Amino acid sequence: MPVDIEQIENFLDIAIPESELLQMDSSRRITGPGMIWDKRGALIDIFVSGFEKGAVVETWRPIVQKLLSDLNWQASEITSRVFEDGVTLVISAPADLLYSAVFVIETSWHLTANQLLDQSPRDYDVLLADLREVIEMESNPALIQLLQAADNRNIDILSDDDLVSLGHGEGSQTWGVNELPVPEAVNWDRLHNLPVALITGTNGKSTSVRLATAVGEAAGLVSGSTSTDYVKLGKDILDYGDYSGPGGARMLLRDKRLELAFLEVARGGILRRGLPLFQARAALVTNIAADHLGQYGVNTVDALAQAKFAVARAVAEDGVLVLNADDPLVVENGLRFQRAICWFSLSADNKLVRESLAQKTACCWLDGEHIRYHGGSGEELVLLVADIPITMNGAALFNVQNAMGVIGLGKAMGLGNEAIVKGLTEFTASPDDNPGRCNEFIVHGARVFVDFAHNPHAIAAMSQLLENLPARKKYLLISHAGDRTDEEITELTSGALGFQPDEVVIAELEDYLRGRELGEVPDLIAKECGRRGIDPSGITRMRSPGKGVEHILGSLEAGDVALLLALSDRDRIFELIAATQD
Numbered sequence: 001m002p003v004d005i006e007q008i009e010n011f012l013d014i015a016i017p018e019s020e021l022l023q024m025d026s027s028r029r030i031t032g033p034g035m036i037w038d039k040r041g042a043l044i045d046i047f048v049s050g051f052e053k054g055a056v057v058e059t060w061r062p063i064v065q066k067l068l069s070d071l072n073w074q075a076s077e078i079t080s081r082v083f084e085d086g087v088t089l090v091i092s093a094p095a096d097l098l099y100s101a102v103f104v105i106e107t108s109w110h111l112t113a114n115q116l117l118d119q120s121p122r123d124y125d126v127l128l129a130d131l132r133e134v135i136e137m138e139s140n141p142a143l144i145q146l147l148q149a150a151d152n153r154n155i156d157i158l159s160d161d162d163l164v165s166l167g168h169g170e171g172s173q174t175w176g177v178n179e180l181p182v183p184e185a186v187n188w189d190r191l192h193n194l195p196v197a198l199i200t201g202t203n204g205k206s207t208s209v210r211l212a213t214a215v216g217e218a219a220g221l222v223s224g225s226t227s228t229d230y231v232k233l234g235k236d237i238l239d240y241g242d243y244s245g246p247g248g249a250r251m252l253l254r255d256k257r258l259e260l261a262f263l264e265v266a267r268g269g270i271l272r273r274g275l276p277l278f279q280a281r282a283a284l285v286t287n288i289a290a291d292h293l294g295q296y297g298v299n300t301v302d303a304l305a306q307a308k309f310a311v312a313r314a315v316a317e318d319g320v321l322v323l324n325a326d327d328p329l330v331v332e333n334g335l336r337f338q339r340a341i342c343w344f345s346l347s348a349d350n351k352l353v354r355e356s357l358a359q360k361t362a363c364c365w366l367d368g369e370h371i372r373y374h375g376g377s378g379e380e381l382v383l384l385v386a387d388i389p390i391t392m393n394g395a396a397l398f399n400v401q402n403a404m405g406v407i408g409l410g411k412a413m414g415l416g417n418e419a420i421v422k423g424l425t426e427f428t429a430s431p432d433d434n435p436g437r438c439n440e441f442i443v444h445g446a447r448v449f450v451d452f453a454h455n456p457h458a459i460a461a462m463s464q465l466l467e468n469l470p471a472r473k474k475y476l477l478i479s480h481a482g483d484r485t486d487e488e489i490t491e492l493t494s495g496a497l498g499f500q501p502d503e504v505v506i507a508e509l510e511d512y513l514r515g516r517e518l519g520e521v522p523d524l525i526a527k528e529c530g531r532r533g534i535d536p537s538g539i540t541r542m543r544s545p546g547k548g549v550e551h552i553l554g555s556l557e558a559g560d561v562a563l564l565l566a567l568s569d570r571d572r573i574f575e576l577i578a579a580t581q582d
Contacts (some may be wrong), residue, residue: 004048004260009111011053011143011153014103014106014107014109014110015110015122016110016113017074017110017113017114017117017119019050019113019117020049020050020053020117021048021049021050021051021117022046022048022049022050022056022113022117023046023047023049024044024045024046024047024078024109024113025045025046025047025086025296025297026044026045026103026158026270026296027028027043027044027045027102027105027106027109028043028102028273029040029041029042029096029099029101029102029209029273030042030043030090030098030141030273030274031159031246031276032092032162032246032273032274032275032276032277032278032314033272033274033275033278033310033311033313033314034270034271034273034274034275034307034310034313035081035271035298035307035310036079036081036088036090037079037090037092037159038278038313039077039092040092040093040094040095040099040274041076041090041091041092041098041101042090042091042093042098042104042105042442043088043089043090043091043103043105043295044089044106044109045086045088045297046086046087046088046089046109047085047086047087047352048085048086048087050241051116052440053082053086053087053225056087056112056116057080057082057087057089059112059115059116060108060109060112061078061090062151063108063111063112063115063355064078064089064091064104064105064108064112064385064401065078067104067107067108067111067128067131068091068104068224070125070128071104071128071131071132071135072370073093073104073467075092075094076091076092076093076226076464077092078090078091078092079089079183083297083298083299083303084299085299086297086549088297089105089108089109090105091105091108093169093489094144094157094522095143095144095147096138096139096140096141096143096144097135097138097139099133099134100134100135100138103130103134103381104131107127107287110122110127110391111124111127111276113131118190122167124503128519131442133309139182139381140177140178142180142181142182143164143177144153145182145183146164146166146180146181146183146186147216148167148183149183149186149188150166152199153188153191153496154193154279154316155167155188155191155192155279156168156193156253156277156278156279157278157572158249158250158253158254158276159177160177160247160250160330160559161177162176162177163175163176163177163250163490164176164177164180165250165253165254166186166191167192167193167194168192168193168194168196168253168258168261168277169222169252169253169254169255169256169257169258169261170194170222170257170258170259171190171191171192171194172191172253172254172256172337172440173186173187173190173191173288174254175329176565189272191431193265193279193281194253194258194259194260195260195261195281195282195414196253196260196261196262196263196277196279196280196281196316197212197261197262197263197281197282197283197284197409197412197413198265198275198280198282198283198284198311198314198315198420199212199262199263199264199265199283199284199409200264200266200270200283200284200285200286200308200311201284201286201287201288201308201324202286202287202288202289202290202291202304202455202457203243203286203287203289203310203398203453203455203456203457203458203461204286204287204399204401204402204511205227205228205244205264205265205266205286205407205415206227206228206229206264206434206437207390207399207402207434207437207438208284208286208402208405208406208409209225209226209227209264210225210227210427210433210434211261211390211402211406211423211424211427211434212225212262212284212406212410212423213225213232213262213408214423214426214427214433214445215410215415215419215420215423215424216260216262216410216413216415216419216423216487217234217421217423217424218418218419218420218423218426219257219260219415219416219419219423220419221252221260221327222258222259222260222261223258223261223262224252224255224258224260224261224262225249225261225262225263225264226243226244226249226251226252226262226264227243227244227264228242228243228244228264228266228309228534229237229242229435229436231241231243231252233250233255233258234257235255238251238252238255240249240318243264244264244265244266244268244269244273245266245268245269245272245273246269246273246275248263249263249275249276249277249404250276252289253276253277260413261411262371265308265310265311267291267292267294267298267304267307267308268292270307270308270310270487271295271296271298271307271308272296274310275310275311275313275314276515278314278316278547279314279316279317279413280311280314280315280319281315281316281320281355281413281414282319282320282322282409282412282413282552283311283312283314283315283319283320283321283322284322284323284405284406284409285308285309285321285322285324285330285334285393286303286324286401286402286405287327287330287457287512287559288301288304288308288329288330288333289301289325289455289456290304290455290456290457290486291304291455291457292304301329302329305329305332306329306333308333309333309336309472310509311338312333312334312336312337313337315339315426317339318340319339319340319412320339320340320341320342320362320407320408320412321334321337321339321340321341322341322342322344322408322409322412322551323341323342323344324343324344324345324401324405325343325344325350325351325352325353325363326345326346326347326350326401331352339501339525340362341361341362342361342362342364342408342411342412343356343363343364344363344365344401344404344405344407345363345364345365345366346365346366346397346400346401347365347366348366348372349363350365353365356374357374357467357521360376360377362374362375362376362408362412362543363408364404364407364408365404366385366404369384369385369394370382370383370384370385371384371385371388371400371403371404371407372445373385373407373408373411373576375411379415380417381407381411381420381421383403383407383420383424383425385400385403387425388400388403388424388427389425389427389429390402390403390427390428390429390434390438391403392429392438392465393463395468395469396438396465397461397465398461398466399429399438403424405576406420406423406424407420407424408569410423419456431450433575434453435570435574436452436454436566436570437451437529438451438462438465439451439574441577442582443553443556443577443579443580443581443582444556444557444558444560445556445557445558445559445560446487446556446558446559446560446561446562447469447471447555447561447562448552448558448561448562448564448577449465449466449561449562449563449564450552450564450566450570450573450574450577451563451564451565451566452563452565452566452567452570453565454492454567455492456491456492456495459492459495459496459565460495460498462496462563462565463495463496463497463498463499463563464498464499465499466499466561466563467499467500469499469561470559471559471561472557472558472559472560473502473503473559473560473561474499474500474501474502474507474560474561474562474563475501475502475503475504475505475552475555475556475560475561475562475563476483476496476497476499476501476503476504476544476562476565477505477507477510477524477548477549477552477562477563477564477565477581478493478496478504478505478506478507478524478565478567479506479507479509479521479525479545479548479565479568480492480493480509480521480524480567481509481512481514481521481565481567482509482512482513482514482515482516482520482521483512483514483515484521486524489521489524489525489528490524490527490528493524493525493528493529494528494532496526496563496565497529497532497534499563500554501534501538501563502538503538503539503540503552503555503577504525504529504538504540505540505541505542505548505552506522506525506526506529506533506540506542507522507541507542507543507544507545507547507548508521508522508541508542508543508544509521509544509545509567509568510543510544512518512567512568522541526539526541544569545564545566545567545568545569545572546569546572546576548564549564549569549572549573549576549577550576552564553576553577553580562571
């Protein structure tokens, strides 16, 4: 029977008890490796305030186990995660029954919550019958047969509501979910996985994806990438938008022109759906710092690190993790996985670099004015930092780290030295190559930097870069979205003021008030400026980032430096700068 996803989605409405003591946050399908494990299935997040969280989990376990047994889902596994204000309950499920798995876990919670609250649940036999009906509707035995045959051959299978594909790119084939062949009818000889890299971290993801793609293109391969800006294949933009989740990855990996892929992986996609593949060649983790905490039970930087390291679960057993040896959370989490590791560091004295050299395993490090890569058998690559434009002669240390990560990634993907050097030395900090990431312009003899930095770690890095630049006068354009807390806005502002600007231009983000009043966020920014010693005469308010940029560009003189933190109106800002340069 053809699978009708829309009918399945709307088939059941599990009545979840409402209580301030136990509140369901969300339930969702998990389509691949995620924060908790590497299995497909479903999970549910519960806020708990009136019970011991461990007791909630222990009440749920026998209930869900009985439910799974009664449904003949004996192969399904269960697990859980306790976080600061709640619990996450998880079950594994067959790949063709993920919507059903959501109904199963919601039903298990319906029964659990009613028991904990001493309320009466719906009739168990009726619940069971409803679940069996939806399972029968969704069941797709052809998908399971194809999945097993692909697993036996170590070929990735990508599936969604509409399509199923085997292999990657030029080694792939795609069918409609209701038009799947039997395994014997598949031409397995032409199917294979491509070198695919997953790139995650708090900052540097997009820059690393773009830089790595430039290396792939320098190798003469049709290279593709996904990011928060677009899906790109060669010179073609397949679509604009935030494609740092599994949807963008599937779009790219199903394009038969593709020969090499670099996928940006953001926290949100990992937590909402998991990763879309199981056979990546390598993964790069740039760094871990506080950003977007308080969602999906991820309330701490430690938990964020665990979420980011879902990428390690999607790397093939013979794949490579490329990890920042200077970041304690990256080190701690990276050592938990049984994968080959290429460490990179800004110091040759880093313990993990020294150990790698002694053990003859891959590593990359900064040695004065040079980046050195050691592949295990000996030193394989030496590159002058000044020859890599985005490092700004080494002043932009965050981009030195990004360059080292990409060197390690390129090596893990089997790319040669010539391509790596060509890619790194020809990739620039221009809006064409790396829009919104440390873009530098010369305007009226002044240096103007545009960056999308939006968390304390990234803003502090940009401020540190400008802090040591000689300047007649320094300008800062700053704005924040209204969904940040007062404390976060203050912290972000403080970090931006680190390079001691002479004039701060505060822009209102009218389209990003997100519950606040006009002027409320600028007031918080101005208050922190005053606390940091900025004279009121050095604070200017503008009604939009575009107007703020116009003001700064009209004030610049030779020898000045300006940092434009462009959270919105980025294209308009580039247009204004280009017009001024003309």
